Every structure is written in C-alpha cells, then in structure tokens.
Amino acid sequence: MENKDVKKTQEAKNNVSENTNEKAEQDMYKEMKKRIRNEKRAARKSANKQVNWPVTVLLILGLSTVIFPLYMTVMIAFKQPSEMTNSIKGILSLPKTWSLSNFREAMEVTDFWNSLGNSLIITLATVAISILLHSMLGYVLGRMRAKNKGYKLVYFYIISGMFVPFAILMMPLVKQTSLLHLDNMLGVIILYTVFYMPMNVLLYSGYLTNIPLALEEAAYVDGATTFKTYWSIVFPVMKPMHATVAILTALGTWNDVMTPLVIMSGSKNTLPLAQLSFQTQFGANYNLAFASYLLALLPIVLFYVICQKQILSGVVSGAVK
Amino acid sequence: MEEKNLESMEENKDMLAEEHVSEEETPKKPRRRLDRKQTFMLITIPIVFLFFLFNTLPLLQGVMYSFTNFRGYGDFDWVGLRNYADLFTDVRAGKSYLFTFRLALVATIVTNVLSLALALGLNGKIKFKSTLRGFYFVPNVLGALVVGYIFSYIFTYIVPAFSKLLGGEGVSMLASSKWAWVAIMIVCAWQAIAMNTIIYISGLQTVPEDVYEAGAIDGATGWSSFKHLTFPLILPFFSINLVLCMKNFLMVFDQIVAMTSGGPAQSTESISYLIYKNGMSGGQFGFQSANAVLFFVVIVVISVMQMSFTNKREEQL
Incomplete structure (x- = not known):
C-alpha cells in the first residue's frame, strides 16, 4: 500500500x-x-x-495627504456660505444638503461650457497635429540623422529647443502673434505644436531605431511612394509612441495657463484660465469658487480614471526616454 | 547595414522603373516618383520652418530686445549692455533669483527623498498595490493653477486653525514673507512627488530580484542594501528626476499666480513671474528681456552641468 x-x-x-x-x-x-x-x-x-502590513498601513495613511485636499474641495463645493466655519470640525464636516446650486452658479459665472469647449478644441487639435507632424519629422530624422550631417544638425537644432524656457519667448511671441493675427486659439494651437516638438521628435526618432528598415522595403518594392510607405507601414507601427505622445501632450496643454494667458490675453478662456479670469467674481464666496475648481478638475480626473494604465505607462516611457 | 538596404532599395526601384518602360513600349518618360530624399526634404523643411518661426525667431527677438530700452510700445533706443549691468544691481531681480533657486533646490531635495521612499514602499510586498499607485499619481494630472487655489485656502484657513489648536499664533503662512516660500514649496512638491514616484518605481522594477539575494548572502540588508545595491542601480532614474525637478521648479509660475501673486513684499516672485509681470505690463519689455536671456543661460548651464555630472557618476559605477 x-x-x-x-x-x-x-x-x-x-x-x-x-x-x-x-x-x-x-x-x-x-x-x-x-x-x-x-x-x-x-x-x-x-x-x-509575506505581505508587508506595516508598510501597507503607512502607505494608506500617507494617502491622506493626497485625499485630504480633494475631500475638502468636494465638501466646500457642496456647502453653503452659512455652513462655513473656521473650526476644524466645521472644515471636515459633511454639507447639510447635497445641493448642486453652487455648480449651477459656477457654470454661469465662469461660462463653463465655453471654456470647456475651448480647452477641448485646443487640446485635441494640438494632439492630432503633434502626432501627425512630429511623427513624420521624427521618422525622417530617425532614419537620416545617422548618415547625413544636415539631418543630424536639424535633429540637434530641434532637440535643443527643450532648453528654451517660455519666459524668454513670451514677450516677442505676444508681439508676433498679434502681428500675424494669431492672438487666438489657432495661434495657441500652433505654439503648442512647436513647443512640444523637441520632446516628441526625440521620442519618435528614438522609437524608430527599434523598427527595422526591412519593413519599409517590402512596400517600397511594391511601388509605393516613400510617403505612402510611411503612412501605411511606419505610422501604424509607431502606435505605442503615439499613445505616449498623445498623453504627454494632452496633459501638458490641458493644464497650461501661461500660453493662453499671454497669447489670447483674456479674449477667450480655457478651463484653467477661467479660474484665474473669474477669481475676482468669486470674491469671498469660497463655495462658489470651489465648485468651479471642482468642475475644472473633473474632466482630467475622469480621463485619468478611464485611461489610468495608458497614462502611467505613457508618462514613464516619456520621461525615461 | 541600413545604408546597404537603402541602396538596394534604390536599385530595385530603378529596375522596376525600367521594366515599366519596356513593357509599355512607348518613348514617353515614365511618371516620376518622388524619391526618398525629396520626400524627406519636403517633410523636413516646412516643419523646421514652423519651428524656426515660433521658437527661434522669438528667441532671437528676445535677445535683440534685451539690448534696448523698449517699454512694450512706442519707440526704443539701443542701450548696449546696460540692461545686463542693471540686472546685476537690481534688488528685485536678485531677490527673485534667490527665491527661485532656494525654492527649486529645497523642493528638489524634498521631492526626491519623499518620492524615493514612497516608491520603495509601493514597490514592496504590499496589499492593494495598483490601487495605491493609482491614487498616489492623481496630483500629477491636476492643473497646477487650480491646485494652487485649493492649497491657498488650506494655508489661509486650515493650517492656521490646526496651529491654533497646538498653541500657535494661527497666522497664515502665505501672509508671512518669511514662510510663504515654504507653502509654495510644499505645493510644488505635492504635485512633483506623484511624477517622480512613478519614475522611481519603474527604475526599481529594473533591478533583478537575485541582486538582493546575492546581497543578502554578503550581509547587505536594509539601509546598506539600499545604499550599495538599489541606489547605484537606479542612478539613471535619479538623474532623470533631478533634471526634471530642477527644470520644472525653476520655471514655477502657476503656483505663484494662484497663491501669492509674488507677495508678501515681493518675497515670492519667481523669475518667470517677474518677467511676466514687469515685462508684459510694467513697461520693462527690454529690461525683462535681458532677465529672460540670463534665465535661459542659467537653465542651459544647469541642465548641462547636471547631465555631465550624472553621466560621470554613471560611468564610475
């Protein structure tokens, strides 16, 4: 047995x-x-x-530094001015009623839908143009910079743009854009496309070294033009980099204040810029202001919740490369 | 290798073209296809022109204006290097450089220490790993201006309430020219930690498990394991974070606008903010252009220094 x-x-x-x-x-x-x-x-x-419980608990406690400001924002946004006290209990307490009236008023005061629309147009257009133009230039420079001095020079010329702070371009650009009648959303989109070019071209041309030239040859032999080869073969293969570029460019443009502030000089608002423009109208009504802040944060938080995985990997690969 | 392929590609193409002609039996010239080089030129030239027009040209203009007494409107004269000479004796500009550098330096240290600790924790054997990582990254996606407004409320009302509870005076940090910069530093770090932590985590994941096992045999555990094994291996990520942090903090603008507007008593005017404020509406277009050129040079010097320093460190290892 x-x-x-x-x-x-x-x-x-x-x-x-x-x-x-x-x-x-x-x-x-x-x-x-x-x-x-x-x-x-x-x-x-x-x-x-083997789960390290002390560290887990510590990390959960540490999360309060992230959660508290957001929790407070939500609470104040729902409260009425009469409910505001400066005691700690008053700050942490839940609102008496969950009324949306603050949000309704904030939307009116800051012209929410218009600002949201402008932000969406600027961000989406910038991302689309960036993916189109930067990937093309990244492709050319990635293929040519190793064997052609001219292209190598162009590559370093573009990349060196990364060191140029907006502060030095700001004042001449205000003059230049108003001269060209580009002191509007189109101008802002063009400027973003140029500002993100160094980083994106660096990302694309770096990624291209992983794509074998043999892939293009087949299409080439079949008689496709270089441009068509690029469009039908190389562009789809660079998809992971498109995602990274889209996320980095979108996060940057969506949250940027300085460029629309100086270029459009108050004629049109983006979502963050509206918070600055209407700051005086909020006055001491913090509930109204915080309802507006919450509305301004909501789209990007939703975007993050939906695309969290892509955003995290995109941000990392963007920074590391 | 690439060159060879390309040559063969060109040959193939020529052959194809020849076949084409002979088959049709017509003396007509074959339809010319744009060759690779021409297409590349066609792509590069307009995009580079665009870049020149909206990046290099304003940069050159900025340098040009820095030699004038332009006020932003009307006539101006060439003043040579006077703006630069004035810059070094201007109290306000000096103050803004001091403030910006102190902020950037302290915020960089705070951010990197905290995010490295956070990354070690989040990379350890913990529960709810991905949820925790997800939450800790949230500050990074939020707009700096709105975050600034929210924290401005916290520093004006909530922090004083707590300090009163602990027997403090209950004065807002933002109202004190001694402490306002600390409040701004905290907000800057709050957002940057999220980003740096994620980069450190991806660095820690490149360290193979057996390195620690081998280290443990040699008696390297805890702090010494971190100092002699982990840290040297993630040094490239450390240098990325250092460069990212320094550059972003030196250009700080949104937080200043939202929290202090440069006050109290001009104690929190960052370089970008000063250039914006006095250059755009203060009638100092020329003078602040000189300031911007100096700022640009400073950024380039720091970036190059950091990169060569970390490259050297990496080579030594």
Missing part, C-alpha cells in the same frame, strides 16, 4: 472494474488529491504572510 506511486494510482483508476482492490486504490487517490490541495493552501498562506 505504502509504496504505490501516482502512476499506479492512475493505472488503477483506469482499470477500476477489473481490480479487486478497487476501493482501496480509489481511497488512496482521493487521499493524494487532498494532500496536494492542503499543500497549495499552505503555500498560499505563507505568501499572504
């Missing part, structure tokens, strides 16, 4: 009817199964024991 191994057990199972010891064999089979199950359970238990 004791020296019977698994093989035998299985054999036994196959020939149940013929074997006279059939019952004993089956029992043993069950016994073995149980043992395996117990072992697995034990292994799982020891893995659970």
Whole structure:
C-alpha cells in the first residue's frame, strides 16, 4: 500500500472494474488529491504572510495627504456660505444638503461650457497635429540623422529647443502673434505644436531605431511612394509612441495657463484660465469658487480614471526616454 | 547595414522603373516618383520652418530686445549692455533669483527623498498595490493653477486653525514673507512627488530580484542594501528626476499666480513671474528681456552641468 506511486494510482483508476482492490486504490487517490490541495493552501498562506502590513498601513495613511485636499474641495463645493466655519470640525464636516446650486452658479459665472469647449478644441487639435507632424519629422530624422550631417544638425537644432524656457519667448511671441493675427486659439494651437516638438521628435526618432528598415522595403518594392510607405507601414507601427505622445501632450496643454494667458490675453478662456479670469467674481464666496475648481478638475480626473494604465505607462516611457 | 538596404532599395526601384518602360513600349518618360530624399526634404523643411518661426525667431527677438530700452510700445533706443549691468544691481531681480533657486533646490531635495521612499514602499510586498499607485499619481494630472487655489485656502484657513489648536499664533503662512516660500514649496512638491514616484518605481522594477539575494548572502540588508545595491542601480532614474525637478521648479509660475501673486513684499516672485509681470505690463519689455536671456543661460548651464555630472557618476559605477 505504502509504496504505490501516482502512476499506479492512475493505472488503477483506469482499470477500476477489473481490480479487486478497487476501493482501496480509489481511497488512496482521493487521499493524494487532498494532500496536494492542503499543500497549495499552505503555500498560499505563507505568501499572504509575506505581505508587508506595516508598510501597507503607512502607505494608506500617507494617502491622506493626497485625499485630504480633494475631500475638502468636494465638501466646500457642496456647502453653503452659512455652513462655513473656521473650526476644524466645521472644515471636515459633511454639507447639510447635497445641493448642486453652487455648480449651477459656477457654470454661469465662469461660462463653463465655453471654456470647456475651448480647452477641448485646443487640446485635441494640438494632439492630432503633434502626432501627425512630429511623427513624420521624427521618422525622417530617425532614419537620416545617422548618415547625413544636415539631418543630424536639424535633429540637434530641434532637440535643443527643450532648453528654451517660455519666459524668454513670451514677450516677442505676444508681439508676433498679434502681428500675424494669431492672438487666438489657432495661434495657441500652433505654439503648442512647436513647443512640444523637441520632446516628441526625440521620442519618435528614438522609437524608430527599434523598427527595422526591412519593413519599409517590402512596400517600397511594391511601388509605393516613400510617403505612402510611411503612412501605411511606419505610422501604424509607431502606435505605442503615439499613445505616449498623445498623453504627454494632452496633459501638458490641458493644464497650461501661461500660453493662453499671454497669447489670447483674456479674449477667450480655457478651463484653467477661467479660474484665474473669474477669481475676482468669486470674491469671498469660497463655495462658489470651489465648485468651479471642482468642475475644472473633473474632466482630467475622469480621463485619468478611464485611461489610468495608458497614462502611467505613457508618462514613464516619456520621461525615461 | 541600413545604408546597404537603402541602396538596394534604390536599385530595385530603378529596375522596376525600367521594366515599366519596356513593357509599355512607348518613348514617353515614365511618371516620376518622388524619391526618398525629396520626400524627406519636403517633410523636413516646412516643419523646421514652423519651428524656426515660433521658437527661434522669438528667441532671437528676445535677445535683440534685451539690448534696448523698449517699454512694450512706442519707440526704443539701443542701450548696449546696460540692461545686463542693471540686472546685476537690481534688488528685485536678485531677490527673485534667490527665491527661485532656494525654492527649486529645497523642493528638489524634498521631492526626491519623499518620492524615493514612497516608491520603495509601493514597490514592496504590499496589499492593494495598483490601487495605491493609482491614487498616489492623481496630483500629477491636476492643473497646477487650480491646485494652487485649493492649497491657498488650506494655508489661509486650515493650517492656521490646526496651529491654533497646538498653541500657535494661527497666522497664515502665505501672509508671512518669511514662510510663504515654504507653502509654495510644499505645493510644488505635492504635485512633483506623484511624477517622480512613478519614475522611481519603474527604475526599481529594473533591478533583478537575485541582486538582493546575492546581497543578502554578503550581509547587505536594509539601509546598506539600499545604499550599495538599489541606489547605484537606479542612478539613471535619479538623474532623470533631478533634471526634471530642477527644470520644472525653476520655471514655477502657476503656483505663484494662484497663491501669492509674488507677495508678501515681493518675497515670492519667481523669475518667470517677474518677467511676466514687469515685462508684459510694467513697461520693462527690454529690461525683462535681458532677465529672460540670463534665465535661459542659467537653465542651459544647469541642465548641462547636471547631465555631465550624472553621466560621470554613471560611468564610475
């Protein structure tokens, strides 16, 4: 009984009817199964024991530094001015009624839908143009900079744009854009496309070194033009980089205040800029102001909740490369 | 290798073109296809022109204006290097450089220490790993201006309420020219930590598990394991974070606008804010252009220094 191994057990199972010891064999089979199950359970238990609970608790407590400002924003946005007190209990307490009236008023005061629309147009257009133009230039420079001095020079010329702070471009750009009648959303979009060019071209041309030239050759032999080859072969292959570029460019343009502030100089608002423009109208009504802040934060938070995975990986690959 | 492929590609193309002609039996010239080089030129030239028009040209203009006494309107004269000479004796500009550098330096240190600790925790054997990581990244996606407004309320009302509870005076940090910069530093760090932590985590994930096992055999655990194994291995990520932090903090603007508008007593005017405020509406277009040129040079010098320094460190290892 004791020296019977698994093989035998299985054999036994196959020939149940013929074997006279059939019952004993089956029992043993069950016994073995149980043992395996117990072992697995034990292994799982020891893995659970390895969870570093002190660190987990510490990290959860630390999360309050992130949660508290947001919690407070939501609470104040829902409260009425009469509910505001400066005691700690008053700050942390829930509003008496969950009324949306602050939000309704904030939307009116800051012209919310218009600002949201402007922000969306600027961000989406910038991202679309960036993906189109920057990937093309990244492709050309990625393929040519190793063997052509001219392209290498162009590459470093574009990349060096990363060091140029907006502060030095700001004042001449205000003059230049108003001269060209670009002191509007179109101008802001063009400027963003130029400002994000160094980083995006760097990302694209770096990514391109992973794409073998053989891929393009096949299409080339079939008689496709260089441009068509790029469009049908290279552009789709660069999809992961498009995602990274889109996320980095979108986050940057959506939250930027300085460029629309100086270029459009108050004629049109973006969502963050509206908070600045209407600051005086909020006055001491913090509830109204915070309702407006919450509305301004909501779109990007929703975007983050939906695309969290892509955003995290995009941000990392953008920074590391 | 690439060159060879390209040559063969050109040959193939020529062959194809020849076949084409012979088949049709017409002396007509074959329809010319734009070759690779021409297409590349066609792509590069307009985009580079665009870049020149909206990046290099304003940069050159900025340099040009820095040699004038332009006020932003009307006539102006060339004043040579006077703006630059004035810049070094201007108390307000000096103050803004001091403030910006102190802010950037302290915020960089605080951010990197905290985010490295946070990354080590979030990379450890913990429960709810991905949820925690997700939450800790939230500050980074929020707009700096709105975050500034929210924190401005916290520093004006909530922090004083707490300090009163602990027997303090209950005065807002933002109203004190001694402490306002600390409040701004905290807000800057609050957002930057989210970003740096994610980069450190991705760095920690590149360290293979057996390095720690081998280290443990040699008696490297805890702090010494971190100092001699983990940190040297994630040094490239440390340098990325250092450069990112310094550059972003030196250009701080939104937080200043939202929280202090440069006050109290001009104690929190960052360089960008001063250029914006006095250059755009203060009639100092020329003078602040000189300031911007100096700022640009400073940024380039710091970036190059940081990169060469970290490159050297990495080579040594």
